[in-house]
Amino acid sequence: MDITQFHAAFFEESREGLDAMEAGLLGLEESGRADAETVNTIFRAAHSIKGGAATFGFGAVTDLTHVLETLLDQARSGGRVLDREATGALLASVDVLRDLLAVYEQGGPDIEGRIDHAALAQARAGLDRMLAGAAGAATTSNTAQAAADTGPDHWRIAFHPLPSLFMSGNDPLRILRELAGLGEMTVECHDRELPAFASLDPHEAHLGWTLTLPGTVKRGDIDEAFAWVEDQCELEIEAVAKVEAAPVEAAANTSAPAANAAARGGNDADTSIRVAVNKVDALINLVGELVITQAMLRQRAQSLDPVANEALLSGLEQLDRNTRDLQEAVMGVRMLPVEFAFSRFPRMVRDVASRLNKKVRLKTSGEATELDKGVIEKIVDPLVHLMRNAIDHGLESPEERRAAGKDETGTISMSAAHQGGHIIIEVGDDGRGLDRERILRKAAERNLPVPDEPTDAQVWDLVFHPGFSTADALTDLSGRGVGMDVVKSNIVALGGNVEIRSARGQGSTISIRLPLTLAIMDGMSVAVGDEVFIIPLNMVVESLQPGAGDVRTVTNEGRVLRVRDEFLPLLNLAATYGLPAPRRDDTPPIAVVVECDGRKLALEVDELVGQQQVVVKNLEANYRRIDGVSGATILGDGRVALIVDAGGLGQAARLPAAA
The missing domain is CATH 3.30.565.10 (Histidine kinase-like ATPase, C-terminal domain)
Known part of the structure; x- marks a missing residue:
């Protein structure tokens, strides 16, 4: 099997793991105390990265995470305190691991040559220094001896995989073999949930086990065996004391995710999926085309007899509502906290x-x-x-x-x-x-x-x-x-x-x-001669028809428009975009007042066409950058309308602040 098909998922999950490690380490450093759950979270992230890297043959990542994991294992077993020096060494390793992942993700024949071996050696030396030093020891020999005297007689493990465990690529038998290598183990198999042969699904896990291991086995080694499946099973690890009066360690689930997964009845895999960004973008583009098509149908329907075509027009109104709902739902997919x-x-x-x-x-x-x-x-x-x-x-x-x-x-x-x-x-x-x-x-x-x-x-x-x-x-x-x-x-x-x-x-x-989004926006359609432009609605303050004497010419400053107690720079869009002067039948122009970056500007247009939602197309990516234009859209009649960059026009004119 070509395992390179799983590379993308590994890199994405590994980066998430590094983010979790970094957040956990910063939290430990800020609080000044070792929280057991946080240390376990950091350890599990390192362990997962190490396992995946070893599977794919990413040697540098495997070697560094192995040392990092050893240091973290000492911390979670109580043998070391993660002081500021240790946290610094671990954070430095996180940085190096990020760089290593980027190198391996890029691939190519010269991977070794692109690895920053100096930074890798420095991170490794920092971890080795922590492991060799005695400053991080959290317990004295007396407390260590006391712990040995009160160690458990044996471990009792209740392990019941969720039905979906096989789908993650994990095998319970591998886990049992790994546990058997830790010491003499007894096994009791439970088949109470095994269905009849006729309804047996070979892709689902149905068996469970109760296991015992000697008390000399380290708890960390047991946890490590289950680290890959802890959120895909019901798991209980109990330390049974040498004196059976009371257990030394209360029975505990290895993680809250395991308990939550069990409570959900194994539906964890159904709650979310990973989707490539390019697929989401393609879906948004298709919805954008649907919005354009819907606008085209609405425009064509304006010439229909509303009585003779009542059913058709009603259907178009329903399509309009459904299109907007679909658009909002799809846009929500791209929304992230x-x-x-x-x-x-x-x-x-x-x-x-x-x-x-x-x-x-x-x-x-x-x-x-x-x-x-x-x-x-x-x-x-x-x-x-x-x-x-x-x-x-x-x-x-x-x-x-x-x-x-x-x-x-x-x-x-x-x-x-x-x-x-x-x-x-x-x-x-x-x-x-x-x-x-x-x-x-x-x-x-x-x-x-x-x-x-x-x-x-x-x-x-x-x-x-x-x-x-x-x-x-x-x-x-x-x-x-x-x-x-x-x-x-x-x-x-x-x-x-x-x-x-x-x-x-x-x-x-x-x-x-x-x-909130750059893909779709509300805009005001304005006509300038034979062309239609879109002004972002969030920039529009008001529109008005200037009266006699409201427009004045200022030497070296161009024209200004008086709006109540303000004098605003007035730009003629036809002249700005190099369009032929419109032929007017004594109809005065209209001024649209826009505000951007705290400054106001009046744009002279011929007609207000209306308000509509438009799909923004990147003009620079498809053509080239044009001053005074922030993008383009397609109108219902198939024409391309440019989106006015009011901020760019204002900066180009070196606008003064409004009086």
């Missing part, structure tokens, strides 16, 4: 704080808030920069915080919450806050335009100018004058915006507002 983005930051905060000799506490909330997978992938880099900035520039040193009467441990917060059709992600700190006067001095040095008597929000907005920095020293983390402008441009490219709130001496908060 933002925990997928947040989960990488505890480790990053730990490492950055250690390098800067700062004490940092990370608090997260709203991790279950769902966001489109594509948006999550694109928001990670901006969040990384904001987090580093908060630790490096936002938080003071422990000495400075004590002098200011603060807790020497600074707090970084990350939160996510839904707000209408958007998600709000905030990164905050309780540090020194932004220095208004210093930012204004730096802006003056760089000749940046600053309004008279600027508000705090206008001052904070200056830090998003390319190359702007108030740092005195350059570091490899921040302070090189790049980053915040890239953060803002990346967020704007996603159809979002970013703002800063800050108070001197109390801290700062960066708030990011993003659409």
Whole structure:
């Protein structure tokens, strides 16, 4: 059998295991105490990775996880305390394992040449140092002797596989043979659930066993034999004392997942499936085409006699509702909790704080808030920069915080919450806050335009100018004058915006507002000559027909539109996109006021066509990037309509802030 077909599942599950190991190790380090269940979770993840790597012949992964597993086995048996030094060595091994998995996943003939052997040797040396040292020993010789005196007489094991165990590729007989190799074993087979021969399904497990092993066998060796099937069986391991009055160790399930699986009656495999992302994307594209077809039918139906075609029109209305429900359901498949983005930051905060000799506490909330997978992938880099900035520039040193009467441990917060059709992600700190006067001095040095008597929000907005920095020293983390402008441009490219709130001496908060998905959006259709454009509905503030005297021309500034007490830049979309001037029969144009990145802009169009939901097509991937255009869609009549990039148009025109 070609086992390479299972590579993808191994790499995906191994990365999940490494994430679990990292989260568990960080939790142990933060709490300062060894939680038995957490240590077991870390051990099981390492054991699974080792077993899979050995099966596929990934030698470097197998060797490193074997040493790592040995250290963890000592910790879960009570023979070692996972102090900060040991946790650091284990985390370093997790990093190296991630790199090794990436090398093996890429494959090719030169795998050995692409392995970072120096980093591998350093991680291995750190683990070996932990194993050889006596500092991690958790028990003295006296307590070890006491444990030996009170050891169990024998182990009693109740093992009953779930019917679906064979489907995972596991074999109970292999487990029994492995246990028999540990010591003299007695076996009692239970066939009470064995069906009649005529209804026997050879792909299901029906037998169970009660086993006994000598008390000299280590509990860890027994657990290891069942590590691959603990969530696919009912398992009870009991230590029977030498004096039968009471057991030394209460009967316990090896894991909560095993108990839960038993309670569910073996239906664990039916609750979720793994689906490749490209399959989900293909499904979304098909639903998008269905939305386009439905829009085409609706447009064609507008010319039908509603009386003569009542049944047909009723069916089209039902199709409209079903299409929207299907679209929302399929889009939900791509929605993931933002925990997928947040989960990488505890480790990053730990490492950055250690390098800067700062004490940092990370608090997260709203991790279950769902966001489109594509948006999550694109928001990670901006969040990384904001987090580093908060630790490096936002938080003071422990000495400075004590002098200011603060807790020497600074707090970084990350939160996510839904707000209408958007998600709000905030990164905050309780540090020194932004220095208004210093930012204004730096802006003056760089000749940046600053309004008279600027508000705090206008001052904070200056830090998003390319190359702007108030740092005195350059570091490899921040302070090189790049980053915040890239953060803002990346967020704007996603159809979002970013703002800063800050108070001197109390801290700062960066708030990011993003659409929930990039695949389908609500838009306003507008006509410009013979062309139709789509303006994202979340940017539209209002539409109006300018009266006489509302439009004025300002020297070197183009035209502006007066809207109540504001003067807004006015762009003619026909001229902007190089279209021929429309022929008007004295019909005044219409202005659509949009707001992006905190600034307002008026777009001059000929007609408001209506509001509709559109499927966004990536123009850059299928053609090339066009300034002022964020994508395209297909209308009901088959024509292509461009989606207006209001933010890009505003930046290109170097718009001033609205008065």
